[in-house]
Amino acid sequence: MTIHVCIAGASGWAGSALAAAVHQAEDMTLVGAVSRSNKGKVMEDVLGISGCHLSVSGSVEEALATPCDVMVEYTQPDVAKSHILAALSADAHVVVGTSGLTDADYAEIDAVAQERQRGVLAVGNFALTVVLMQKFAEIAARYIPQWEIFDYAKDDKIDAPSGTARELAHRLSTVRTPELTVPLKDIHGAVAARGASLAGSQIHSVRLPGYTLSAEVVFGLPDQKLIIRHDAGGSAQPYVDGALLAIRKVNTVVGLRRGLDHVMDLG
Secondary structure (H helix, E strand, O other): OOEEEEEEOOOOHHHHHHHHHHHHOOOEEEEEEEOHHHOOOEHHHHHOOOOOOOEOEOOHHHHOOOOOOEEEEOOOHHHHHHHHHHHHHOOOEEEEOOOOOOHHHHHHHHHHHHHHOOEEEEOOOOOHHHHHHHHHHHHHHHHOOOEEEEEEEOOOOOOOOOHHHHHHHHHHHOOOOOOOOOOHHHOOOOHHHHOEEEOOEEEEEEEOOOOOEEEEEEEEEOOEEEEEEEEOOOOOHHHHHHHHHHHHHHHHOOEEEEOHHHHOOOO
């Protein structure tokens, strides 16, 4: 069966690579592409995708006028939720690549997805190494009660913490709440120096030129330390591979699932 796909953010760094991959996939057809800056243009001209004569829409609502099986959300945090809800209202499953959504946002999305009997896969980072980092960290948290999370990105990344760090904190919170030897209320000096508290974890976000995207969680026990780290390169290919898997599998779930591992056989 051919999967009809709409991509919101189709001219962005990750979205454009995914659009080309969807067009080339034998089991998919690109039926919608959203890019406000390229509205009315043809995808072949915008991205150089040979043979893709799809006209670019200026809004998600416009694109959803053409029915799709799956919409991929790859835009900005301030509009992502409205896009996802619009897609669910149009009876499409949704794959979310946009980071920055809150737990409250996800709760609202889950409620609508359950009502519409549609699946939503929220994957802040589609790279396989990130999926494995999350799984390994969950295992480590069962045995090590103290950890902190660090995320690194280029200087112009506006969301902090990153979606990867947010998701990691959320997943670890389902295992246990980390212990702090010195509670934040007892800190002498600037409490902010201890990072931001999110889902019980302390997170430190570094934004500097020279970084692409990295995330690590550091676990500590007396006289021993465990570091689990993901580093991204400059190519979008790792994210494309994971997104294609999510598109193919999102119809196997109902409601919201956070993490690509929910549709992977990781044991």
